[in-house]
Amino acid sequence: MEGDLAHIGAGLAAIGSGAAAIGVGNVAGNFLSGALRNPSAAAGQTATLFIGIAFAEALGIFAFLVSLLLMFAV
C-alpha cells in the first residue's frame, strides 16, 4: 500500500464541492420556478439570484480549494 493519506482527504473535500452544487441548484431552481409563474417580476430579482448563487458557490469553491491544497501544497 502506497500513496499519501492527503490524497484521501483531497477526494473527501471534492464531495463538499459537489454538495455545494445542491445549494446552487436550489437557488436557481426556485428562481426559475417563480420567474415562470410571474415573469414580470423576474428582472427585479436577478440581483438576488446572483447573490444567492455567489454565496453558495463560494463554499463549494472553498472545498475545491481544500482539495487542491491537499494535492499540491501540503
Next chain:
Amino acid sequence: MEGDLAHIGAGLAAIGSGAAAIGVGNVAGNFLSGALRNPSAAAGQTATLFIGIAFAEALGIFAFLVSLLLMFAV
C-alpha cells in the same frame, strides 16, 4: 495489500461529481415544471436556465477534475 491510496480519493471525489447532478437536476426540473405551466414565458427564462446549470455543473466538474488529478497527475 497493494495499490495507491490516491485511488480511494479518486473514487470519493466521484461522489462529489454525482452529488452536483442533484443541483443541476433541481435547476432543470424547476424550469420544466414552470415552463409547462406557463409555456409562453419559457423562452424568456432560457438564459437563466443555462446560467443556473452552468454554476451547478461547474462544481461537479471541479470534483471530476479532482478525480482525474488524483489518478493521473499526483
Next chain:
Amino acid sequence: MEGDLAHIGAGLAAIGSGAAAIGVGNVAGNFLSGALRNPSAAAGQTATLFIGIAFAEALGIFAFLVSLLLMFAV
C-alpha cells in the same frame, strides 16, 4: 503509506463546508420563491435574507477554517 491523518480530517471538514451551501441555497431559494410571488414585499425582507445567508454561510466558513487549521496549524 505516508502522510498525516490530519489531512484526512481536512478533507472531511471540507464536506461540512459544502453541506453549509445547501443551507445557504435553501435561504436564498425560498426568498426568491416568495419574492417572485409577492414582489412588492421583497424589499422589506432583504435584511432577513442577508441575516439568513450570513448565519448559514458562517457555519460553512467555520468548517473551511477547520480544514485550514488541520492542514497548516496542527
